[in-house]
Amino acid sequence: MRTPLQDAVGGYLAKGRAWFHMPGHKGQGDGAFAGILPWDVTEVDGCDSLFHADGPIDLLERAFSEVYGTRRTLLCAGGATLCIQTMLALACGTGRKLVISRNIHRSAINACALLGLDPVWVYPEQDAGGWFLGRYAPGAVEQALAAHPDAAAVYITSPDYFGVMSDLPGISEVCRAYRVPLLVDNAHGAHLPFLPDRYGCPHPIACGAALCGDSLHKTMPAMTGAALLQIGEERFSAEAKRMMSMFGSTSPSYPIMLSCERALGYAQEGAAEGFARTAARLDSLRVLAQEHGFALPLGRVDPARLTLGFGALGWTGQAFGDYIRGHGIEPEYISGSACVFLANGMNPERDFVRLEAAIKGIAPKGNPAPVKPVLPHPVRVMGVREAAFSPQQRIPVGQALGRVAAAEASPCPPGIPVVMGGERIGHNEQEALRFYGVEEVNVVSGPVERLFRI
Numbered sequence: 001m002r003t004p005l006q007d008a009v010g011g012y013l014a015k016g017r018a019w020f021h022m023p024g025h026k027g028q029g030d031g032a033f034a035g036i037l038p039w040d041v042t043e044v045d046g047c048d049s050l051f052h053a054d055g056p057i058d059l060l061e062r063a064f065s066e067v068y069g070t071r072r073t074l075l076c077a078g079g080a081t082l083c084i085q086t087m088l089a090l091a092c093g094t095g096r097k098l099v100i101s102r103n104i105h106r107s108a109i110n111a112c113a114l115l116g117l118d119p120v121w122v123y124p125e126q127d128a129g130g131w132f133l134g135r136y137a138p139g140a141v142e143q144a145l146a147a148h149p150d151a152a153a154v155y156i157t158s159p160d161y162f163g164v165m166s167d168l169p170g171i172s173e174v175c176r177a178y179r180v181p182l183l184v185d186n187a188h189g190a191h192l193p194f195l196p197d198r199y200g201c202p203h204p205i206a207c208g209a210a211l212c213g214d215s216l217h218k219t220m221p222a223m224t225g226a227a228l229l230q231i232g233e234e235r236f237s238a239e240a241k242r243m244m245s246m247f248g249s250t251s252p253s254y255p256i257m258l259s260c261e262r263a264l265g266y267a268q269e270g271a272a273e274g275f276a277r278t279a280a281r282l283d284s285l286r287v288l289a290q291e292h293g294f295a296l297p298l299g300r301v302d303p304a305r306l307t308l309g310f311g312a313l314g315w316t317g318q319a320f321g322d323y324i325r326g327h328g329i330e331p332e333y334i335s336g337s338a339c340v341f342l343a344n345g346m347n348p349e350r351d352f353v354r355l356e357a358a359i360k361g362i363a364p365k366g367n368p369a370p371v372k373p374v375l376p377h378p379v380r381v382m383g384v385r386e387a388a389f390s391p392q393q394r395i396p397v398g399q400a401l402g403r404v405a406a407a408e409a410s411p412c413p414p415g416i417p418v419v420m421g422g423e424r425i426g427h428n429e430q431e432a433l434r435f436y437g438v439e440e441v442n443v444v445s446g447p448v449e450r451l452f453r454i
């Protein structure tokens, strides 16, 4: 059975039952909803149940597990966010310390707050070129683990938003030596197993990760919210569903799960060809981009993602955004100095032709030196949880000196936060926030209720 879930839902629809069950639309859609609402069933007879799967959903999860080479794979309709909450809870429980790369996504910061986790930050190297933040080195992780032997896990985000990939095999070796599990935010890397081997970008589970969260919807042909929790170490299997159900909705979306099945079909057939073609096409655009003066991230990067450092040509984010949209292109993300384009086999050749024309047509506005990223190491005075659940107020950065951040303040998400919740805003932090153009920050407003100590 290649599409067990679609067959099950299709079989249910074919019975023509009267819908005296949720959802309230009763499968009656018109306009844009005509095609989708009949498939938006709930956990009815024959259609399985996500958190107690023993039918088509279970088959789907087993097939995913085989494709990704995991101990177990869990389907998820709540994005990588839900996978991240689940893996942090599984590996750390509550109130524990863990070693975390500073490029952490907001979903993980929130999970740390919910679970009362105590992060020990690891900062990136400068090994991706002047315009980009670099990788998280095994040596830096080892140092953090040696200084914090009570850490419950290591948590790394790789690839990052710009496609920069850290040395996960090296970090995994360190984790093994210190007997802690490696957790990877692989939100941007669900497609990694389908890239040609020559790029050397294996999936985190193949690198030795104990757990990772993949956003299927970011790089594979699945609907927004589709994700996979990948389990590499057997000891996390038994409790994984229960833990995911603690954070997720009890009514998972069937259209999203059906779209996971579609992505599985693509993974089994088509993805290898599609990503090989995409990576080769983007390789040619990378050469062209370099010839035209763009900066590219150096070292190992995801080849299915094109990151163009337009800052090296003297362009601003606003001007480059206008320029690229003028070529009929909507990118994934534009920072102050670089633009990220996501591609896969679903992009027709005409998309790449537009990109090519835009790269060829760029005219330098100067030749500025790379702006060195400013990354202060703020002092933590309060737990992430305590800060997140404290009364807070939003104030201008100019008035924030000496105050405690209530939440992370980033240059422009997904930039690395200058301060995290619970960290004091000193002179360096205030300067860095100004440097990145951050105008306001959330700070803890006193007197702080000390209900949520970590």
Ligand SMILES: Cc1ncc(COP(=O)(O)O)c(C=O)c1O
Pocket: 078, 079, 080, 081, 082, 105, 107, 157, 161, 185, 187, 188, 215, 225, 227, 414
């Ligand atoms: C690095 C990273 N991790 C996690 C997430 C959350 O993923 P999702 O939107 O699938 O919940 C994102 C979303 O952009 C992300 O960029």
